[in-house]
Amino acid sequence: xxxxxxxxxxxxxxxxxxxxxxxxxxxxxxxxxxxxxxxxxxxxxxxxxxxxxxxxxxxxxxxxxxxxxxxxxxxxxxxxxxxxxxxxxxxxxxxxxxxxxxxxxxxxxxxxxxxxxxxxxxxxxxxxxxxxxxxxxxxxxxxxxxxxxxxxxxxxxxxxxxxxxxxxxxxxxxxxxxxxxxxxxxxxxxxxxxxxx
Amino acid sequence: xxxxxxxxxxxxxxxxxxxxxxxxxxxxxxxxxxxxxxxxxxxxxxxxxxxxxxxxxxxxxxxxxxxxxxxxxxxxxxxxxxxxxxxxxxxxxxxxxxxxxxxxxxxxxxxxxxxxxxxxxxxxxxxxxxxxxxxxxxxxxxxxxxxxxxxxxxxxxxxxxxxxxxxxxxxxxxxxxxxxxxxxxxxxxxxxxxxxxxxxxxxxxxxxxxxxxxxxx
Numbered sequence: 001x002x003x004x005x006x007x008x009x010x011x012x013x014x015x016x017x018x019x020x021x022x023x024x025x026x027x028x029x030x031x032x033x034x035x036x037x038x039x040x041x042x043x044x045x046x047x048x049x050x051x052x053x054x055x056x057x058x059x060x061x062x063x064x065x066x067x068x069x070x071x072x073x074x075x076x077x078x079x080x081x082x083x084x085x086x087x088x089x090x091x092x093x094x095x096x097x098x099x100x101x102x103x104x105x106x107x108x109x110x111x112x113x114x115x116x117x118x119x120x121x122x123x124x125x126x127x128x129x130x131x132x133x134x135x136x137x138x139x140x141x142x143x144x145x146x147x148x149x150x151x152x153x154x155x156x157x158x159x160x161x162x163x164x165x166x167x168x169x170x171x172x173x174x175x176x177x178x179x180x181x182x183x184x185x186x187x188x189x190x191x192x193x194x195x196x197x
Numbered sequence: 198x199x200x201x202x203x204x205x206x207x208x209x210x211x212x213x214x215x216x217x218x219x220x221x222x223x224x225x226x227x228x229x230x231x232x233x234x235x236x237x238x239x240x241x242x243x244x245x246x247x248x249x250x251x252x253x254x255x256x257x258x259x260x261x262x263x264x265x266x267x268x269x270x271x272x273x274x275x276x277x278x279x280x281x282x283x284x285x286x287x288x289x290x291x292x293x294x295x296x297x298x299x300x301x302x303x304x305x306x307x308x309x310x311x312x313x314x315x316x317x318x319x320x321x322x323x324x325x326x327x328x329x330x331x332x333x334x335x336x337x338x339x340x341x342x343x344x345x346x347x348x349x350x351x352x353x354x355x356x357x358x359x360x361x362x363x364x365x366x367x368x369x370x371x372x373x374x375x376x377x378x379x380x381x382x383x384x385x386x387x388x389x390x391x392x393x394x395x396x397x398x399x400x401x402x403x404x405x406x407x408x409x410x411x412x413x414x
Contacts, residue, residue, distance in 0.1 A: 004233075040397055
């Protein structure tokens with residue numbers, strides 16, 4: 001899901017930077033300062049999760065945990081994803097520096113949508129929340145594939161072709177992330193329900 | 198309760214449909230992807246060998262290779278095989294830019310420097326006058342024998358030796374070049390991971406400090 005340097009046109013990646021800075025400003029203004037420790041923990045998890053490769057089938061993909069980040073952080077998910085991506089790019093070489101803004105949009109917006117949906121759909125019962133958690137956990141990664149395809153369309157690639165492949169190769173990731181999110185939700189509901197309020 | 202149950206059923210249905218669509222998509226996906234691709238190329242004679250892989254160590258299958266010259270003109274294109282390899286005869290002995298496009302926004306570049314070709318070209322060319330001068334000295338010494346014969350024997354021999362040496366060197370260096378290609382993958386190390394987590398906590402700590410100061414004032 002990380003776009004490399006030299007793939008996007010300058011107008012697109014500069015636009016990506018401005019768009020992500022705008023979203024970032026809105027998110028930061030809506031964040032509460034009490035959420036900062038949680039933000040640090042979830043950002044670290046997002047940063048490290050990209051190292052977990054799934055050697056399933058003919059592909060090599062890694063976890064993204066976008067849906068989980070959204071579920072746990074809500075509006076703070078975008079800054080978390082942006083910071084995590086910056087460090088992944090600098091330290092691991094995943095994704096280009098120029099494409100950082102575009103990558104933040106690719107993964108941050110689905111995280112925000114996943115977080116919003118979780119808060120919208122969740123109920124009181126454990127079962128329902130686990131189901132919603134699994135759903136948004138998978139949805140985050142799927143949406144990221146769609147946004148990625150939109151970005152690559154601007155450099156002349158076929159939207160449906162890219163979207164199809166991006167979704168298809170991430171099926172194992174999707175399944176695992178749905179399970180991880182469901183498990184996290186069920187665990188936090190038992191232990192510290194106010195963390196995912 | 199009934200309402201909740203129905204909502205639950207609806208979510209389950211959506212999840213099932215979603216799952217089926219994705220499994221269907223998986224069936225005709227051929228391109229693999231990860232988050233970083235690495236391309237490595239080396240020269241052997243006139244042939245340029247290219248090896249491509251993902252940061253996890255998996256080979257890039259069916260990746261698009263574009264070979265460009267220094268002016269950005271496309272010289273040739275191709276696709277990597279199942280072992281992530283691609284070889285081509287250099288159309289021009291100059292700097293070549295090899296671009297790997299593995300799809301999904303994964304792209305990597307490698308520059309083959311013109312010198313890599315020139316080294317071999319120059320030695321071959323310089324070998325000829327050397328051989329001739331040797332012939333000359335031999336000819337003056339062995340004046341009784343037919344000059345043509347003497348000229349014919351050591352000339353090609355020197356060239357042949359040169360070629361044999363180069364061939365065996367190439368053979369011996371091939372595994373080393375392979376090891377270099379393998380090591381091109383500078384994966385994330387433990388230091389990177391711990392350093393990154395440190396950065397996250399540090400930066401958010403600074404943010405927390407400033408937000409707490411703002412609150413107090």
